[in-house]
Amino acid sequence: MPGGRIVAKAEYLQPGGSVKDRAALAAVEGARARSSLLPGQTVVEMTSGNMGAGLAVVCGVLGHPFVAVMSAGNSPERATMMRGLGAEVVLVPQIEGTPGKVTGRDIGAAAHRAREIAEERGGFYVDQFNNPDCVAAHETTTGPELRAALERIDAFVACVGTGATLIGTLRDLKRHDPRVLGVAVEPRGAAVLAGEPVTKPAHLLQGTGYGARPPLWDDSLVDEFIAVSDDDAATERAALGRRGLYVGYSSAANVVAARTLLAGGRLQTDAIVATVLCDTGLKYQPSEAL
Ligand SMILES: Cc1ncc(COP(=O)(O)O)c(C=O)c1O
Structure with missing residues (x-):
């Protein structure tokens, strides 16, 4: 042994049930400090559910509408929790994975849709990968x-x-x-x-x-x-x-x-x-x- x-x-x-709460708080606070996110502005992010739950908590407290864009392959529990925390959830169909198993291409499809929504709504795109x-x-x-x-x-x-x-x-x-x-x-x-x-x-x-x-x-x-x-x-x-x-x-x-x-x-x-x-x-x- x-x-x-x-x-x-x-x-x-x-509070959001994962390690991503730390990244969510830092991303929102950083953007607000630089004025790239203005008071009351919508926040948009592609998420596997955890970053979205963290952002929903932070945005709820700080008064930003939040749109979480997630692959439909991530568990429905994640969408339920994000909605419960006040997020609007958009599900993107999977490209190659199966429910519960999400691939890089599935994530790519969700990221593409999230960028479109951020553009359409004049929202701040968190872009956690970058x-x-x-x-x-x-x-x-x-x-x-x-x-x-x-x-x-x-x-x-x-x-x-x-x-x-x-x-x-x-x-x-x-x-x-x-x-x-x-x-x-x-x-x-x-x-x-x-x-x-x-x-x-x-x-x-x-x-x-x-x-x-x-x-x-x-x-x-x-x-x-x-x-x-x-x-x-x-x-x-x-x-x-x-x-x-x-x-x-x-x-x-x-x-x-x-x-x-x-x-x-x-x-x-x-x-x-x-x-x-x-x-x-x-x-x-x-x-x-x-
Ligand atoms: C369940 C789970 N574990 C681990 C990670 C990895 O965290 P990081 O993005 O900091 O590498 C994530 C990220 O979303 C996650 O959702």
């Missing part, structure tokens, strides 16, 4: 919070959607201790950041693993890549649930990868591996595990 400790920030407890405020959110909050909570951090492990969580957090952690190992988690069969071809574009890790290098990616911060299969993520998700942690598949993939890293022998036996539990399990349908 390898030694070491896995510690995870419970991002599923955020918005540096989203990375800065983690550099100024997730990283410092982890450092404040832990006596030492040997590695930070995270799934990659826009890459904001991984890159922003590592930017802070490595600035304070360059020995921190940066680890990207990818779906097995769509591990493009590790340089592998996409053989399985549809996978269970909703919100991550779109088969392309995100524009905000920074190779210099990432030391290792770990691919996680749907089966391993589903098994771990069930195991986490039995320990009182009702989270989604990307959270489980992060834990699988953290354990793989500890078992790999690259770190010392009392290593502390930090990660995030990205979103709540309430955002998924039981059929998505099939």
